[in-house]
Structures are given as structure tokens and as C-alpha cells.
Amino acid sequence: MRVWVPGSVPRRREAVTEFYVSPGWGANARGWGANARGWGAPVASGDGQVILFNLENFLVDERVYTLQTLSILPNLPLWLTPVGQAYRLSVSGVMPRSAILFQYLQRDVPEGQEYGLRLYYSPDEGATWQCLETELDMYRNFASAPAPGEGIYILIATIEMPPFREGWNNFGYPVPGSRPITQALASIAGKYTSVYNYDAAASPRWVLYDQSVVDEHPTFARLVNDLTTLEFGHTYWLYATEPVTLYLGVAETARQGGQGVQLPPATFFGWFTPTNKFTPTVGMTITARINGEVCGQGKVIELDGRLAYKIQVMADGFLQTPSTCGAEGRIIHFEVDGHTVIPSRNWDNSRAW
Numbered sequence: 001m002r003v004w005v006p007g008s009v010p011r012r013r014e015a016v017t018e019f020y021v022s023p024g025w026g027a028n029a030r031g032w033g034a035n036a037r038g039w040g041a042p043v044a045s046g047d048g049q050v051i052l053f054n055l056e057n058f059l060v061d062e063r064v065y066t067l068q069t070l071s072i073l074p075n076l077p078l079w080l081t082p083v084g085q086a087y088r089l090s091v092s093g094v095m096p097r098s099a100i101l102f103q104y105l106q107r108d109v110p111e112g113q114e115y116g117l118r119l120y121y122s123p124d125e126g127a128t129w130q131c132l133e134t135e136l137d138m139y140r141n142f143a144s145a146p147a148p149g150e151g152i153y154i155l156i157a158t159i160e161m162p163p164f165r166e167g168w169n170n171f172g173y174p175v176p177g178s179r180p181i182t183q184a185l186a187s188i189a190g191k192y193t194s195v196y197n198y199d200a201a202a203s204p205r206w207v208l209y210d211q212s213v214v215d216e217h218p219t220f221a222r223l224v225n226d227l228t229t230l231e232f233g234h235t236y237w238l239y240a241t242e243p244v245t246l247y248l249g250v251a252e253t254a255r256q257g258g259q260g261v262q263l264p265p266a267t268f269f270g271w272f273t274p275t276n277k278f279t280p281t282v283g284m285t286i287t288a289r290i291n292g293e294v295c296g297q298g299k300v301i302e303l304d305g306r307l308a309y310k311i312q313v314m315a316d317g318f319l320q321t322p323s324t325c326g327a328e329g330r331i332i333h334f335e336v337d338g339h340t341v342i343p344s345r346n347w348d349n350s351r352a353w
Contacts, residue, residue, distance in 0.1 A: 018046040018069050043067045043089075049103050050087050052147060056096040064092040070152065074126030079158055079187040079247040083108045083117060086154035089147070100147040102155045103140075110250045113157045117143055123151040131156075159248040164188075164240040167350075168263060171236060175248050178231040181209045185230075187247040188240070193351035196237040196264030197227055204298075204312050206265050210352035213269070223303060223310050224269050224352050237264045239350050263315040265296065266326055266349040268334075272300060272307035278339045280307055287335045288313040290347065295325035300336065313347060 004014030043065035044051045050067065070086040084104050102119065109117065119132040132145035143155055159174060173184070181195060195209045207227040214221045230236065268288075272280050280300045286309050288296040298311030311334075316327040324330075326347040334341040345353065 015071050017071055045069065045087055047085075049084060050153070051101045052089065053099045053101065054096050055098055063095075066090040073154070074122075074152070076126065076154075077129060077186065078183055079249045080120065080129065081110060081157045081250045083110075083155040083157050086152055088152050090150055095147075095149050098147040099144055100153055101142060101144040102153075103142055104155055106141060110157050113159070113250050114138055116157060116160065118156050118158070119143055119145040120154050120156045121145075121148055121151055123149060126152065157250050159250055161246040161248065163243060163245045164238065166240055166242055169238050169240055171238065171246075173230045173232060173234055173236060173248075175230075175250065176232045178229040181228060181230055182211075184248065185238075185246065188244045191242055191244045192238055192240050194237075194239045194264070194267075194349070195227060195230075197234055198264070206267075206312050208264075208267055208312075208352065210267065212351045217269075219304065220269050220308070220310075223301070223308065224267060263326075264349055265312040265314045266332075266347050267310065267312050267352040268332075268345065269310040269352060270308065272309060272336075274307075278336070280336050280339075282307070284337045286311050286341075289333045289335065290326065290330050291324040293324050295332070315349065 001018065002014060002016050004012060008014075045067050046069065052065065052067065066089070068088045068090075070088055073082060073086050076082065084102070089100075100119070104117070106114075115136075115138070117136055118134045121130050121132050122128060123130075130148070132148075134143055134145045136143050147153070161171060164171075175184070182189070185192065185195070193210060193212045197207050198205055199207055209225045209227040213224045217224075274280065282300055282302050284300040286298045286300060287294055288311055290313070296311050296313040298309055301308055301310075313332055314325050316325050326332075326349065328347070330347045331344050332347055333344050
């Protein structure tokens with residue numbers, strides 16, 4: 001079927017789609033014997049890639065089924081990578097207990113990701129997506145699952161990472177290339193605060209993205225958040241606010257990255273307010289001490305015409321850092337050019353403070 005807007009030239013507004021309508025088993029004599037693979041199926045897609053099976057009694061099924069190939073996928077989450085086309089299923093009347101079977105082409109499967117193929121279903125035009133309990137036959141390139149009802153069905157490739165626990169989690173980013181951090185972590189949006197990466201060549205060595213800064217202190221976001229992308233093979237620390245599983249959209253190939261061993265720092269930021277006794281200036285050094293040991297340093301900077309700062313306070317035992325540095329319950333004392341800054345703070349790396 002071709003649908004177009006008359007007179008819409010030179011850029012014609014049009015779409016081409018196909019659908020297959022079955023008026024019930026007894027009335028579809030034309031299909032008898034012509035599609036042996038579809039025996040007992042009330043409907044098959046026009047391209048032959050998808051079949052819906054009535055698991056109750058196909059001989060007396062008088063319902064009308066429509067299976068349409070979709071040209072555009074509505075609201076598919078970023079972490080779900082489609083394999084082949086999506087299909088919209090419609091039924092006249094109550095849909096019987098059914099199963100749906102996809103036959104996929106090997107060339108459509110991202111390399112190394114066939115084992116993770118799953119069928120997904122949306123009953124509400126893409127507003128929500130459900131992962132169906134999928135049976136996979138990699139020898140015959142079949143994927144099948146129970147069909148819950150009318151809606152959109154699609155075969156999906158995605159990378160399911162090991163579950164994150166509440167608190168700090170270390171993981172390697174397994175997707176080739178790089179992606180903006182909010183896009184890469186879209187499947188767990190709202191369930192994490194900080195993401196750190198250690199870069200020995202950078203200054204500071206720990207780079208950070210903190211969502212709580214974006215939400216609560218947007219003025220400081222460009223100062224605090226110097227980590228913007230996740231890159232293949234790099235190792236990251238992520239602070240999860242609840243147990244959660246991260247799903248990643250796949251590229252051409254994927255493999256697990258390396259693992260790190262050392263906790264990331266605590267990051268602090270804010271404004272400097274001059275007092276009668278001391279007025280800081282741009283470029284002055286701010287020092288963080290725990291039990292008298294230097295555990296981090298930063299600089300006084302100018303931000304929107306005011307004095308501001310960002311400082312990272314290292315975790316206990318990081319590289320050559322003294323073993324008395326950051327740990328839960330330890331108190332940080334801040335100095336600016338030797339002048340003590342009040343108040344002190346507890347070391348806490350669960351987010352930027």
C-alpha cells in the first residue's frame with residue numbers, strides 16, 4: 001500500500017507499507033497448501049518472516065487478523081537495537097492463546113550478539129516495551145514467544161550487563177566507539193548519581209559526570225561534569241541509587257572491557273564568599289586534608305562573575321595517596337592558601353556535593 005500527499009513536490013511526502021489480512025481459516029482457501037510452514041497459523045507477514053500461531057483451535061477460528069510491516073518504529077528506547085522489521089498485529093475480537101515466530105536473517109544480527117536476541121512487545125504504540133520470554137533456535141534462525149495480544153512486535157538485540165547493586169559498581173563499557181553518557185545510560189536514567197573514570201593523562205585524573213549536579217545545581221554542571229562520553233574498553237565507576245540492570249544498545253561488535261580496583265574520589269563544588277578576615281582570589285589553591293594528610297587540591301576560579309571551586313578528595317589508598325584519606329565517616333578539612341575554610345565535611349563519594 002502506498003500513501004502520499006498529492007502535490008507534495010519536489011520532496012514528495014509518501015510512505016510505502018505492506019500488510020496481510022486473513023479473513024479466518026475457513027475463508028482463506030487461497031492459502032491452503034501454499035504456505036506449508038504456516039499450517040495452523042491464522043496470519044503470516046507478507047514477507048514471510050513472521051507467523052502467528054493459534055494455540056487453541058485454528059479450525060474454528062473465524063477472527064480476522066492483520067499483520068502490518070512498520071516503516072517507522074515509535075519510541076523505541078535507545079538501548080534496544082532492532083533486528084529486521086517491526087510488525088503491528090490487529091485482531092477482530094478476543095485474541096486466542098497464541099505464539100509468534102520470527103525468522104531472522106543472519107546479516108541483520110550485530111556480530112557476536114545472536115545469543116542475546118529477544119522478542120519485544122508494545123501494546124500501546126511504543127509508550128512501553130515488554131521483553132517476552134523468547135525461545136531461540138540459532139541453527140534455524142528462529143525466535144518465538146507467547147503473543148500477549150494486539151500491538152507491535154519486534155526482534156531486538158541488546159547487551160544486558162551484570163546487575164548493579166546499590167552503591168558503587170565497576171564496569172567496562174563493551175560497545176565499540178563512544179556515546180554521550182546520558183544516551184549510553186538511558187536504560188537506568190534516574191537510578192544513578194555519579195559516574196567516574198580515571199585518566200592518568202588528565203588533570204584532574206578522575207573525570208566525573210554527576211546527574212544530581214545537572215538536576216539541582218545546573219550553574220555548576222559545566223564546571224563539575226568533565227566526563228561527557230562512555231568509550232569502548234574504558235572502565236567506569238557508577239553509583240547506583242538502587243539495584244538495577246543496565247541495558248546497552250549494540251554496535252557491530254561487543255565485548256567486556258577491563259576491570260578496575262580502586263574507588264573514585266569524592267567531589268565538592270560551590271561558591272566562595274569573602275569575609276572580613278580573608279578574601280580569596282582567582283588562582284589560589286584549595287587543599288583538602290584528612291587527619292592532616294593532603295588528599296586533594298583544586299583552584300579558585302571565576303564562574304559567572306563570582307568565585308567558585310571544584311575539588312576532588314581521593315579515596316583511601318589511591319596510588320600513592322596516604323591510607324588515611326577518603327573513607328566513610330572521615331572528616332575533610334579545607335584550606336585556601338593556608339586559611340582554614342569552615343565548615344568541614346564528611347567524605348562521601350556517592351555523588352558530587
